Amino acid sequence: FCYILNSRQMGKSSLMVRMMHHFNHEGYHCGAIDLTRIGDENVTIEQWYKGLAVDLLYSFDLLTTVNLKAWWNDRLDISPLQRFDRFLQDILLVELNNNENQPPKKVFIFIDEIDSILGLKIPVDSFFALIRSCYNQRMIDPKSRYQHLTFALFGVATPSELMTDIRRTPFNIGQAIQLESFKRHEAQPLLFGIAEKVSNPQTVLQEILNWTGGQPFLTQKLCRLIRNSKIPIPVNGETEWIENLVQEKILKNWETQDEPEHLKTIRDRILYSPNKTQLLTIYQQLWEQKEIVSVDIAVQKELCLSGLAIKQNGLLKIHNRIYELIFNRRWIEYNLGSLIDN
Structure with missing residues (x-):
């Protein structure tokens, strides 16, 4: 279990997509849920957990394999949380690893926009407690199907906002991953987009980072503004030229020019x-x-x-x-x- 909780437009979703591509290439099973699609503030706890199950089946391409409606309705005598737990163990992890001639493959569930649960009226502490329980089952039972399951959470919130009960929180056993601003060597690929516009690319890159501090969205936006500018960049005049560009295209009337919104x-x-x-x-x-x-x-x-x-x-x-x-x-x-x- 890992979590990436950071400010917006720092590259969380891009990282999630790259991780999914990498794990799929390695032969693992990957599925993603965007929690903003599960429901609004009026969603019931029944609808929310069933919505999670539906989206997981869709993401793992199992929607036509399982009659979720019948399976779910056959278990109305247990709580929605218990049904979702059984769904993970008895449906998802079984269907994904149903080839008896191969060892079970790892299953990764990526949950994006985890902070959207803060706007729900239903209690969600039990959902995070379930993630902790999945981890505990791996410790208790070496044969548990949860041995093959990993959750990754992405969003804009602190662990204490998401889960107030420190006795059941999974965040003290999960791995926090910090996203940082671009370092100079990490931003080098951005030069390919502006190479034909500049004579001293490393100087230009350093000036960009001096303004943006390596913030990914702003750094890419400034690179795009440089590429699209019709005014040539004078040799040895990069500092003043970029300052004028920032003044005209970002700082001046910033609320009007802030597109995409940042x-x-x-x-x-x-x-x-x-x-x-x-x-x-x-x-x-x-x-x-x-x-x-x-x-x-x-x-x-x-x-x-x-x-x-x-x-x-x-x-x-x-x-x-x-x-x-x-x-x-x-x-x-x-x-x-x-x-x-x-």
Whole structure:
């Protein structure tokens, strides 16, 4: 069991797709669920668990193999959670490894947008407890079918938001995977898209990273703006040229130019949070001091999940220069002032 919980547009879904392609190539079974498709805030617990089962059958191409409706209705005397547990053991893991002449293959279930459960009215702690139970069964019974099953969760939330009961949480036994910004060597492939536009590609790349801090979405967006620009980049004038491009295409009237939406997503995660006063206050401190000591508190974690800040070497920092210029002193004071006025 592993989980990747990070801010939006850091490459979580892209990583999931690449992992699935890799595991499929290795001969393993992979299926993915996007939880935003399972139901809205009015979904019942019965519909939610059955929706998980339907999507898993579809993802693993087993929909025509199993009469899920009949199987599910034959077990109405047990809870939806128990039915889903039996579905995993008796249907999914059996059908995927039904060739007795071959050893069982590993099965990977990728669950994307895991944070969407926070908007549901049904209790979901038991779902995470089930993931922990699957892990425990592997320890208890070496012959358990769960030996072959691995869950991978992706989303924008903290473990404590998703599961409040620390006695049953799977997050203290799972493997956390941290996604970080592009390092210079990791961003080298992006140069292929702009190579014909620039004379000093490494200089240009460094200037891009100086602005974006390696944030994947912004880094790729700036590369795309460079490629599409009709203004030539002067040799030895890359710094000024890129600064002008950032000013004109990203910073100027940023709310209008923010397509696909990125900066507005960060803004909204701050301003529509129930903790916006604390978030703005700690961000004001961070903006003025440039870095503050990283502390394991909820408000710092939420600020990092917004994407606005990152933790590096025990310090909290603003993620990049673009964020610092857009979410500046004027923006902070305006929004803090609005809270005071209200």
